[in-house]
Amino acid sequence: MQLWRSLDDVPAELGRTAVVIGNFDGVHLGHQHVLRRARDLADERALTLVAVTFDPHPMAVLRPEHAPTTLTTLEARAELLVDAGADAVLALPFDMDMAGWGPDDFAQRVLVDALHAEVCVVGANFRYGCRAAGDVSDLQDFGAGHGFVAEGIPLDGGPQVWSSTYIRTCLAGGDVAGAAEALGRPYAVRGLVVKGDQRGRELGFPTANVPTSGLTAVPPDGVYAGWLTRRDTGETFPAAISVGTNPTFDGVTVRRVEAYVLDRTDLELYGVEVDVAFVDRLRGMEAFDSIESLVEQMHADVDRTREVLGLR
Ligand SMILES: Cc1cc2nc3c(=O)[nH]c(=O)nc-3n(C[C@H](O)[C@H](O)[C@H](O)COP(=O)(O)O)c2cc1C
Numbered sequence: 606m607q608l609w610r611s612l613d614d615v616p617a618e619l620g621r622t623a624v625v626i627g628n629f630d631g632v633h634l635g636h637q638h639v640l641r642r643a644r645d646l647a648d649e650r651a652l653t654l655v656a657v658t659f660d661p662h663p664m665a666v667l668r669p670e671h672a673p674t675t676l677t678t679l680e681a682r683a684e685l686l687v688d689a690g691a692d693a694v695l696a697l698p699f700d701m702d703m704a705g706w707g708p709d710d711f712a713q714r715v716l717v718d719a720l721h722a723e724v725c726v727v728g729a730n731f732r733y734g735c736r737a738a739g740d741v742s743d744l745q746d747f748g749a750g751h752g753f754v755a756e757g758i759p760l761d762g763g764p765q766v767w768s769s770t771y772i773r774t775c776l777a778g779g780d781v782a783g784a785a786e787a788l789g790r791p792y793a794v795r796g797l798v799v800k801g802d803q804r805g806r807e808l809g810f811p812t813a814n815v816p817t818s819g820l821t822a823v824p825p826d827g828v829y830a831g832w833l834t835r836r837d838t839g840e841t842f843p844a845a846i847s848v849g850t851n852p853t854f855d856g857v858t859v860r861r862v863e864a865y866v867l868d869r870t871d872l873e874l875y876g877v878e879v880d881v882a883f884v885d886r887l888r889g890m891e892a893f894d895s896i897e898s899l900v901e902q903m904h905a906d907v908d909r910t911r912e913v914l915g916l917r
């Protein structure tokens with residue numbers, strides 16, 4: 606995958622391009638719609654399609670106290686942008702210097718000088734340049750004088766206008782099925798599997814523990830049906846997932862995402878990077894008064910997981 610992390614990384618011999626620009630957090634159906642339109646234009650004109658995004662998120666630099674939780678790491682976003690049709694991804698390192706570039710300055714440096722854009726496709730609500738002063742019509746005016754055409758397209762993928770904010774709201778309310786609908790795939794958290802209290806295997810349900818940070822969107826405490834994918838081998842397994850602090854025991858102080866891969870006790874996942882994907886919410890987290898009642902409930906959760914995933 607071609608992921609360029611600065612303007613200097615863009616190959617000088619890159620020919621004319623079609624470009625999409627956005628934060629693209631989540632790469633949801635609205636984003637995919639923009640990419641599809643750009644892919645069509647790129648194919649018609651034999652152009653390389655470059656997806657331009659920002660890392661970190663401009664809000665995290667400009668107003669960190671208002672920065673939203675992220676739905677995708679840069680690596681995940683780049684992979685998803687390529688899956689959605691991009692040939693390469695340019696992640697601009699957003700900082701206070703870039704924040705000061707005016708709209709024309711931004712378009713000149715990124716679209717004209719670095720990417721030799723012939724076409725630029727953005728969401729209709731796209732704003733760019735210092736203080737978000739530029740909009741789609743400014744981009745069109747600038748493009749007319751600098752060799753590219755710009756198109757702003759509505760982000761609707763049906764009755765609902767898909768947005769990263771809508772997906773964060775779904776997730777915060779535990780509606781992982783709603784998030785999956787807007788994303789076109791289940792929402793997943795990515796991380797390295799770490800050691801827990803080593804209790805899971807004694808209960809008969811070993812769980813791969815994935816730590817989360819406050820910067821990533823995580824569904825609320827509860828039990829979910831979903832999938833675990835090993836990033837080293839690419840294998841995907843059905844999983845019953847717990848999010849919470851294990852209140853039946855003394856509890857842990859940090860919230861954990863723990864995934865039990867159904868019907869397996871032989872996996873070696875410590876240190877492996879995994880995606881834990883949430884398909885549907887089964888119930889809330891409970892403090893049980895005995896281990897037996899927790900285990901009984903976990904068997905029921907596993908049955909429900911099979912049903913939700915269509916495994917019987
Ligand atoms: C399907 C499933 C449901 C769970 N439900 C609960 C629950 O309701 N209450 C609770 O305290 N812990 C629950 N847990 C978490 C277990 O307490 C935890 O996996 C166990 O203590 C093992 O922890 P360890 O991985 O640190 O060894 C659940 C785990 C799974 C996989």
Ligand SMILES: Nc1ncnc2c1ncn2[C@@H]1O[C@H](COP(=O)(O)OP(=O)(O)O)[C@@H](O)[C@H]1O
Binds near residue numbers: 805
């Ligand atoms: N079916 C399974 N699902 C998840 N992890 C499994 C499974 N089978 C074996 N494992 C391994 O066991 C570990 C979890 O066992 P557990 O007793 O819960 O320990 P810990 O408390 O350290 O998570 C996982 O990290 C993984 O390496």
